Amino acid sequence: MSILIFMLRLPPGNGGQATMKPLRIYYLSLLILMISLSLTCSAFAQVPLRISIKFILDASDNRPATGNLNTDAEINTEFTSAINILARAYTEFSVDRIEFVDLSGLSQWYSTSAATIDGRDQLRAAAIAAPATYHWRTDAINIYINGGTSSAISDFPPNNNIILMNQWCGNTPSCILHEMGHSLNLMHTHEPCCTNQDACADTITDNSSWTKDQLAQNNYGCLYASCTVSQKNAVDLVYNNVMSYHTDEPQLRLSPCQMDRVSSQAYGDRNWIVSKIPVYVNKYVAGTSGTFASPYMTLQGALNAGGLDNRVLVLQQGAYTTSQELINFSLLDIVTRSGPSSFSLPGVQKYILPVELEKSKNPGVSNAIKSVQNEDRSARNVEKTAASAEANAVRPEEKTAIRADANSRAKFHHDNAIKGLLGAEQFAEGNEKLAIQLELAQRYRDAGDCGNAIRFFKKVAETTDQPGLKEEALSQIGRCGDKKNNIGK
Numbered sequence: 001m002s003i004l005i006f007m008l009r010l011p012p013g014n015g016g017q018a019t020m021k022p023l024r025i026y027y028l029s030l031l032i033l034m035i036s037l038s039l040t041c042s043a044f045a046q047v048p049l050r051i052s053i054k055f056i057l058d059a060s061d062n063r064p065a066t067g068n069l070n071t072d073a074e075i076n077t078e079f080t081s082a083i084n085i086l087a088r089a090y091t092e093f094s095v096d097r098i099e100f101v102d103l104s105g106l107s108q109w110y111s112t113s114a115a116t117i118d119g120r121d122q123l124r125a126a127a128i129a130a131p132a133t134y135h136w137r138t139d140a141i142n143i144y145i146n147g148g149t150s151s152a153i154s155d156f157p158p159n160n161n162i163i164l165m166n167q168w169c170g171n172t173p174s175c176i177l178h179e180m181g182h183s184l185n186l187m188h189t190h191e192p193c194c195t196n197q198d199a200c201a202d203t204i205t206d207n208s209s210w211t212k213d214q215l216a217q218n219n220y221g222c223l224y225a226s227c228t229v230s231q232k233n234a235v236d237l238v239y240n241n242v243m244s245y246h247t248d249e250p251q252l253r254l255s256p257c258q259m260d261r262v263s264s265q266a267y268g269d270r271n272w273i274v275s276k277i278p279v280y281v282n283k284y285v286a287g288t289s290g291t292f293a294s295p296y297m298t299l300q301g302a303l304n305a306g307g308l309d310n311r312v313l314v315l316q317q318g319a320y321t322t323s324q325e326l327i328n329f330s331l332l333d334i335v336t337r338s339g340p341s342s343f344s345l346p347g348v349q350k351y352i353l354p355v356e357l358e359k360s361k362n363p364g365v366s367n368a369i370k371s372v373q374n375e376d377r378s379a380r381n382v383e384k385t386a387a388s389a390e391a392n393a394v395r396p397e398e399k400t401a402i403r404a405d406a407n408s409r410a411k412f413h414h415d416n417a418i419k420g421l422l423g424a425e426q427f428a429e430g431n432e433k434l435a436i437q438l439e440l441a442q443r444y445r446d447a448g449d450c451g452n453a454i455r456f457f458k459k460v461a462e463t464t465d466q467p468g469l470k471e472e473a474l475s476q477i478g479r480c481g482d483k484k485n486n487i488g489k
Contacts, residue, residue: 046086046087046091046092046093046094046312046335047092047093047094047266047274047275047276047277047278047312047314047335048093048094048095048096048274048275048276049093049094049095049096049141049180049184049266049273049274050096050098050139050140050141050272050273050274050275051079051095051096051097051098051140051141051143051180052097052098052099052135052137052140052141052142052143053075053097053099053100053101053143053145054100054101054102054103054134054135054142054143054144054145055075055100055101055102055103055144055145055146056103056106056107056109056110056144056145056146056147057102057103057104057106057107057110058107058110058147059107059110060373061102061104061377062358062373062376062377063102063147063167063373063376064147064167064355064356064357065357065358065369065372065373065376065417065421065439066353066355066357066369066421066435066436066438066439067147067167067168067353067355067435067439068167068168068169068442069145069165069167069168069169070147070167070439071376071442071443071446072100072380072383073442073443073446073447074442074446075100075145077446078175078176079095079097079176081174081176081177082095082174082176082177082180083095085174085177085242085252085254086177088252089252089253089254089259090317090336090337091254091259091262091263091337092263092278092312092314092335092336092337093262093266095180096275098137098140098275099135101135102380103134103135103144105133106133106134109123109126109144109146110146110147110148111146111147111148111149112146112148112164113148113149113150113166114148114150114151114152114153114164114165114166114169115150115151115153116153117153119153119164120153120154120155120162120164123144123162123164124142124161124162127142127144127162138161138272139272140272140273141160141161141162141163141180141183141273142161142162142163143162143163143165143176144162144163144164144165145165145166145167146164146165146166146167147166147167147355147356148166148167148168149166149168149352149355150166150168150169151165151166151168151169151175152164152165152166152169152175152176152178152179153179154179154180154182154183155182155183156182156183156185157183157184157185157265157268157269160182160183160184160185160265160269161183163176163179163180163183165179167355168352168353168355174242174250174251174252177242178242178243178251181242181243181258181262184261184262184265184266185261185262185264185265186198186242186243186258186261186262187199187243188208188243188244188245189203189206189238189241189243189244189245190206190207190208190244190245198243198258199257199261200255200257200258200261201257202237202255202256202257203237203238203241203255203257203258204219204234204235204237204238205218205219206238206244208244208245208246210246212224212235212239212246212249215235215238215239216231216232216235219231219234219235220235236253237253237255240252240253241253241254241255241258242254242258243258247350247468248471259337260292263278263280263292263337264292264293266278267280267291267292267293276310276311276312276333277310277311277312278292278311278312278313278314279296279302279305279308279311279312279313279314280292280295280296280314280316281295281296281297281298281299281301281302281313281314281315281316282295282296282297282315282316283297283298283316283318284316284318285297285316288301290302290305295316299313299315311333312333312334312335313333313334313335314334314335314336314337315334315335315336315337316336316337317336317337350468350469350471350472351464351466351468351469351472352466353431353434353435353438353469354431354432354435355435357369357424357428357432357435357436358370358373360428360432362427362428362429362432364423364424364426364427364428365424365427365428365432365436368420368421368423368424368427369420369424371416371420371423372417372420372421372424375413375414375416375417375420376413376417378413379410379413379414379417382406382409382410382413383406383410385406386402386403386405386406389402390402390403414443414447417443418440418443418444421436421439421440421443422440424436425437425440433463434460434463434464434469437456437459437460437463438456438457438460438469438473440452440456441453441454441455441456441457441459441460441473441476444456445457445476445480450480453476453480454477454480457473457474457476457477457480458473458477460473461473461474461477
């Protein structure tokens with residue numbers, strides 16, 4: 001039987017949750033289409049890359065009241081963006097957030113900068129020495145978020161078990177995916193100096209300071225607008241690349257070579273970095289073992305080899321021949337794909353706003369922000385208590401009641417936090433006011449209140465003198481506007 005593989009990839013629609021609901025792949029053979037029959041095959045799940053997120057709290061067990069990655073919703077949005085980019089790039093990978101915890105008693109790391117290698121390495125050494133205290137895991141990439149004001153830093157294989165993220169990292173598009181890229185052996189498109197500098201021949205020569213026109217001129221001798229379609233695509237592939245430093249346009253793209261490097265590294269680290277092990281099938285490569293380097297040529301070859309429990313069958317896009325046996329193998333996950341240094345440099349920061357406003361010299365601001373932190377902490381405690389109660393509940397109706405009560409009480413605290421921020425805004429001036437307005441816009445956005453979100457993003461855009469901040473605010477206005485229009489249809 002000849003079957004054509006069609007793959008439907010949709011971004012997650014679960015309100016910012018950092019997990020993807022299983023999609024479905026539909027196998028339709030021409031013969032079956034002709035006789036008006038169809039087959040629906042097994043539930044689909046991408047190859048999940050395992051991450052463990054830890055937020056390092058201050059000495060009072062607080063997170064910052066303002067910022068880009070200071071609330072659960074903002075952190076979830078950052079990881080959902082990573083999932084969407086991986087899906088749209090037609091990689092076989094997703095992100096599996098296996099835990100998300102707050103870390104108390106480690107405030108010595110609360111402001112550690114992600115701009116230095118030493119800070120990252122010292123944190124890793126301390127975590128390995130006291131794994132229970134730091135929630136250090138050997139079966140996932142350990143991502144530590146703190147209240148620092150730089151960006152983020154990861155490490156290349158074989159030391160690819162840690163990422164340190166300052167909570168302002170979210171102002172760089174796809175910041176977490178950029179750092180995970182380093183963990184999976186991707187280099188910056190602009191380093192170190194020359195053609196093929198990132199070990200990928202399909203990304204043209206780059207310089208982090210070049211404009212799009214300069215990128216085109218230095219590679220093709222023409223301004224971007226005058227380039228051919230293929231030349232423009234090559235420029236876009238680098239200028240909008242997840243691993244580039246060009247931040248005035250979204251960093252959403254990965255090249256085929258980059259995807260191959262990720263696949264090769266993830267397979268090499270399969271015993272700890274993935275939740276399900278990929279088994280590769282590529283009709284164009286005469287391999288024999290199902291590894292990325294030596295894939296099976298046929299679906300039947302993979303099936304005959306056995307051992308497909310807790311595996312994801314990864315097919316290079318194309319038409320394959322198989323048997324009814326595989327179609328009936330309903331527990332098999334299937335996905336299609338299109339295709340050492342010691343450290344990485346921190347990412348590019350688009351704007352700078354003040355942090356730790358609870359220490360503001362303006363008492364009206366500091367007191368209001370402290371109340372916001374109290375409400376945020378209370379909301380997190382409600383969620384922790386509810387999660388424990390749900391785990392111990394036996395009947396479904398008990399779990400439903402626990403969740404409904406928790407949602408109601410958490411909303412009470414979230415609403416009070418908004419009131420506190422509104423109060424702080426009235427007292428604040430200058431960049432402190434901008435930081436509070438941006439936080440209000442983000443919280444309204446994450447709560448689904450696009451009207452108020454747009455109102456505060458507009459305030460930020462109209463007031464700031466930082467081009468990167470204005471660009472981010474205007475971009476968010478556009479996204480919220482699109483969301484409002486879609487809801488109204």
